[in-house]
Amino acid sequence: MKSYRSHRIVTETEIVDGWLSVDDQGKIAAIEATPSGEPVIEYQDHWLFPGLIDPHLHGFMGWNASKTTDAEQILHMADALLWAGVTACVPSCISSGFMLENVKALHQAKSRQTQGAEILGLYMEGPFYNPEYNGGTPIETFEKQTLERALEYMEAAEGDLVSMGLAPELPGAMEIISELSRQGVRMGIAHTGADYNQTIAAIDAGCQMATHSFNAMRGLHHREVGVTGAILLDPRIYNEINCDFIHVCPQMIEILLKMKAWDKILMMTDNDSMTGMPAGDYLLDGVVERLESNGKIVLEDGTIYGSGRTLLQDVFNLIDELKIPVPQAAAMASLNAARFLHVEDRLGSLKAGKQADFIVVDDQHRCLVTLQRGIKVCDIGQRSRLANPEFAKLKIA
Ligand SMILES: [Zn+2]
The missing domain is CATH 3.20.20.140 (Metal-dependent hydrolases)
Structure with missing residues (x-):
């Protein structure tokens, strides 16, 4: 189990200053005031939003x-x-x-x-x-x-x-x-x-x-x-x-x-x-x-x-x-x-039991890190890897 520390975890109803823990199946185990898993990953002042x-x-x-x-x-x-x-x-x-x-x-x-x-x-x-x-x-x-x-x-x-x-x-x-x-x-x-x-x-x-x-x-x-x-x-x-x-x-x-x-x-x-x-x-x-x-x-x-x-x-x-x-x-x-879309039992919010799909966002409104099922799948540095390299040729002005 891993725990993510943030002062601004956005749940369905409030902003929590605490720890979001993810179990080994990639589900949110808890959002609480103390860490319940190791290691603790620090996101401090960054927002944690649902994916x-x-x-x-x-x-x-x-x-x-x-x-x-x-x-x-x-x-x-x-x-x-x-x-x-x-x-x-x-x-x-x-x-x-x-x-x-x-x-x-x-x-x-x-x-x-x-x-x-x-x-x-x-x-x-x-x-x-x-x-x-x-x-x-x-x-x-x-x-x-x-x-x-x-x-x-x-x-x-x-x-x-x-x-x-x-x-x-x-x-x-x-x-x-x-x-x-x-x-x-x-x-x-x-x-x-x-x-x-x-x-x-x-x-x-x-x-x-x-x-x-x-x-x-x-x-x-x-x-x-x-x-x-x-x-x-x-x-x-x-x-x-x-x-x-x-x-x-x-x-x-x-x-x-x-x-x-x-x-x-x-x-x-x-x-x-x-x-x-x-x-x-x-x-x-x-x-x-x-x-x-x-x-x-x-x-x-x-x-x-x-x-x-x-x-x-x-x-x-x-x-x-x-x-x-x-x-x-x-x-x-x-x-x-x-x-x-009838997938709210597993997606759509930061809540215990749901899939740990969440994003780390800074005060410039940039998505720094994206996680799905508790695994980091993208970060802000990967833009050039993800964009279509052929598309630039269509630019005429
Ligand atoms: Zn449309």
Whole structure:
């Protein structure tokens, strides 16, 4: 048994000044005021956070999970995520001419995985979206919403499809929502112009989540509150939210946090292959994407695309700027996703009996060390080993 000393161990409810001990099976044995194991590893003033869980991202550090048919590329992304303190994730596909092959590659990556941020399943971003709310995704890749096609995708994922977003107002959507929900897929409301009643009908039919709340969806109007009003009001809905303060302004996040129970909030990043890479213009599959130094990723027409900020940086946005208590901010980036994905018995928080997945964080918000099952799997010095060496060639300015 090993013990880790820190003045700031972030549990589900408080910040503990004490020792976190890990047993020989890699589980948390205790968090207490005295060390119960040897050796004692000193992290003193550094934070110990639970390993973060990102329920929706597309790439990281030059690796792409959404525009690839290569499972190895996805596994490299999972390795690189450890550097950012993410110990489990749900990579997302995106509408493309080869989405079915992308789904298969994600399934293969999950089945083959032996290391890296644990892939908990895959998320389908599209192809059943409202073209008026495409949010940067090329509309020619959207497909007609039929149950038959949705089941084809589900079959290709071989049991690994954990969530799917779609626009509930389009013909055929309700049938897909009912059937896939019945089969255990968490259905998300996404890229949509649905009105209030259509959204409530979709929730009644089984939708459990609002995909990147407020982005690529109809806004609030005082005589028709629309999808935005419905996902703010309905307590059944989990709200994915991008807290980079670029996709959604801090005030809108405050409104969300006042309207919804904090355990319904799922922080997500929409991270892209450019996240974690040097700022500049990159030519990706014939499209110029710009990563700005503040983490903003934009297409040539100015459309905000993925986020160049990490989940850990976003957690500190909530702590430092919105004054959210640290345990709650941490839970919105770990425990809530673990609950949503039904893995909270082993992941998502620093609690006796759970897997010892945790990260050591300094006051500059950097993840210094990442541990899974009590074993150090990454540290801050490993960035250059983990980044995709080929990606630099795509930088054009
Ligand atoms: Zn996305």
